[in-house]
Amino acid sequence: MFEPVRPVRAYERVVEQIESALRRGDLRAGERLPSERELMRQFQVSRSTVREALRVLESNGLLRSRQGDPQGAELLPLSPDTLRRPMDKLARSGEISFEDLLQFRILLDGAASYLAARLHDETQIAAIRSALERLHSTVGAGRTAWSEADVAFHDAIAQATGNPLLQICSAVVRSVATGMIESEIAEAGDSAGLMDRWVRQHSRLFELIDARDGVEAAAQARRDLLEEYGVHLPADRRQLLADWIGS
Amino acid sequence: MFEPVRPVRAYERVVEQIESALRRGDLRAGERLPSERELMRQFQVSRSTVREALRVLESNGLLRSRQGDPQGAELLPLSPDTLRRPMDKLARSGEISFEDLLQFRILLDGAASYLAARLHDETQIAAIRSALERLHSTVGAGRTAWSEADVAFHDAIAQATGNPLLQICSAVVRSVATGMIESEIAEAGDSAGLMDRWVRQHSRLFELIDARDGVEAAAQARRDLLEEYGVHLPADRRQLLADWIGS
DNA sequence: ATGCATTTGTTCGTATGTATC
DNA sequence: AGATACATACGAACAAATGCA
Numbered sequence: 051m052f053e054p055v056r057p058v059r060a061y062e063r064v065v066e067q068i069e070s071a072l073r074r075g076d077l078r079a080g081e082r083l084p085s086e087r088e089l090m091r092q093f094q095v096s097r098s099t100v101r102e103a104l105r106v107l108e109s110n111g112l113l114r115s116r117q118g119d120p121q122g123a124e125l126l127p128l129s130p131d132t133l134r135r136p137m138d139k140l141a142r143s144g145e146i147s148f149e150d151l152l153q154f155r156i157l158l159d160g161a162a163s164y165l166a167a168r169l170h171d172e173t174q175i176a177a178i179r180s181a182l183e184r185l186h187s188t189v190g191a192g193r194t195a196w197s198e199a200d201v202a203f204h205d206a207i208a209q210a211t212g213n214p215l216l217q218i219c220s221a222v223v224r225s226v227a228t229g230m231i232e233s234e235i236a237e238a239g240d241s242a243g244l245m246d247r248w249v250r251q252h253s254r255l256f257e258l259i260d261a262r263d264g265v266e267a268a269a270q271a272r273r274d275l276l277e278e279y280g281v282h283l284p285a286d287r288r289q290l291l292a293d294w295i296g297s
Numbered sequence: 298m299f300e301p302v303r304p305v306r307a308y309e310r311v312v313e314q315i316e317s318a319l320r321r322g323d324l325r326a327g328e329r330l331p332s333e334r335e336l337m338r339q340f341q342v343s344r345s346t347v348r349e350a351l352r353v354l355e356s357n358g359l360l361r362s363r364q365g366d367p368q369g370a371e372l373l374p375l376s377p378d379t380l381r382r383p384m385d386k387l388a389r390s391g392e393i394s395f396e397d398l399l400q401f402r403i404l405l406d407g408a409a410s411y412l413a414a415r416l417h418d419e420t421q422i423a424a425i426r427s428a429l430e431r432l433h434s435t436v437g438a439g440r441t442a443w444s445e446a447d448v449a450f451h452d453a454i455a456q457a458t459g460n461p462l463l464q465i466c467s468a469v470v471r472s473v474a475t476g477m478i479e480s481e482i483a484e485a486g487d488s489a490g491l492m493d494r495w496v497r498q499h500s501r502l503f504e505l506i507d508a509r510d511g512v513e514a515a516a517q518a519r520r521d522l523l524e525e526y527g528v529h530l531p532a533d534r535r536q537l538l539a540d541w542i543g544s
Numbered sequence: 545a546t547g548c549a550t551t552t553g554t555t556c557g558t559a560t561g562t563a564t565c
Numbered sequence: 566a567g568a569t570a571c572a573t574a575c576g577a578a579c580a581a582a583t584g585c586a
Contacts, residue, residue: 096555105349106356117572118562150460343575364552365582
C-alpha cells in the first residue's frame, strides 16, 4: 500500500529538473545553461550542490562545461553515443572473456552484414566502398592507419543497418576485442600477408552486400571473423563457434 | 607529432583511480570505500573534489553512499542497470525506436536460444524448466507476477549460453522494450488469452532447447517475438523483420 | 532507550587559473 | 593589455543521519 521512501539529495533534484527541462524541450541541444552562480540562485542551493549536479550531468553526456567560459555549460545533443561509455565499461569489466566477445561480435557483425545488404541506400553503399578503398591503400602503411581504416569499414556497414543499437554495440565490442589481442598482433611478423587476406575477405563481403545477398553476406562475415580471430581460442571452443555459424 | 591535450580535472583523476582499482580487482563489490575524509588524505584533494568523484561514480551505478554511514560508501556489483538507465532515456527521447529495439532483441534472443540449446547442462535446463513452470502457474495471477516470471524464463535461457555479455544485453533490451509498450499492454483487455499463447510458445521453445535443436530453437524464438510484438510496428517494417528471420 | 563519536549532506568564503570582450 | 565574469579547487563550518556503547 505504501511505497518505500529514499532520501532525495539536493543535487538529485537539480539533476532531475535539468533533465526534465531537456526532455520537455524547454532546453535544447546547443543552448547554454546559466552560470553556476546563477543556477545557485535559481535552485536556491549552494555552489557545491550545483557543481555535483553538473558533474553528474556531464558524466552522463548531457552537457559539457569549460573553465572560464562566460557563456555557461553547453547542452549536448542526446545521441546513442551516450551508450558507448557504459557499454565499454561492461565489456572491459574482466568478467567477459575473449571468447564471449568474439561470439558476440560474430553475432553482431553477421546480423549487421545481413541487414546492410538488405537495407543499404546509395549513400551508404558509397561510404562502404570508399572505406574499402581506403583500406586497400593503407596496406603496409603502418598498423594504426590500417587499423583505423578497418574500423571505418565496419562502422560504415553498421551504419547502413540504420539501427543505432547495433552500431554502438558492434563498435564497442570490436574495439574491446581488438584491444585484447593487440599486443599479439603487433608481434605477428608477417602482417602484410595478414592485411592482404583481410582486404580480400572484406572485398568479397562488400560485393555480397552490394548485391543485396544478405544471407551470404552474413555467412561471409562470420566465417572471416572466426578464421581471423579463432586462432586465439582453444580448439574445442573454436569448433563450437564453427558449428554455430555453419548452421 | 604531438597530441592535443585536454584539461583534466581533479575529480576525474579520482574517478579514474577508483575505477581502475575496481577493474583490477583491488576493490571488489561488497567492500567499502574509506570515508570521504580519509579519501581526501589519500588523494590529496579537498572534500568537494572527493565528493564530485563519488557522485559521478554513484550515478554510474558503481557505488552507493548513505548519509552518516560510518563504514563508507559501498561498492556495488556491476549490474545491467548501468546500461539500462541510459538506454531507457534514449528510447524515451525517441533516439532509439521501438523497431530498433525489437530488431536487436530478435537478434539476441535468437542467438541465445541457439546457444542455450547447444550448450546447456543439467542445472541450467532445470532452471529453465522451473522458470517455465512458474510461468504456467502465474497465468491469471496478475500482470506484475507474470511479467517477473517471463523475465526469469528468458534470463534462465540467457544464463545457459554461458556468455555474460549476451545475458546482460539481452536483459537490458528486453526490459527497455517491454517498458516502452507497457502502457499499451495494460490496456489490452484479453490478457488471459495472450498469456496462454505466450506460455504455449515458451513451452515449445523449451522443448527445442531441451532437445538441443539449436536451429529450430532460434527460429522459434524469433518467430514468437515478431508475432507478439510485431503488431506495434507498421506493416512494411514488420515485413522486413519477417524476411530477415525467415532467411 | 539515551547519548556519543563519526560520517555524510550542505553551505559559505576565499584564492587561483582561464576564457571572452 | 586590461577588465570582467567564469570555473576550479580548497578548507572550515554546521546539520542530519548512522552505529555503537
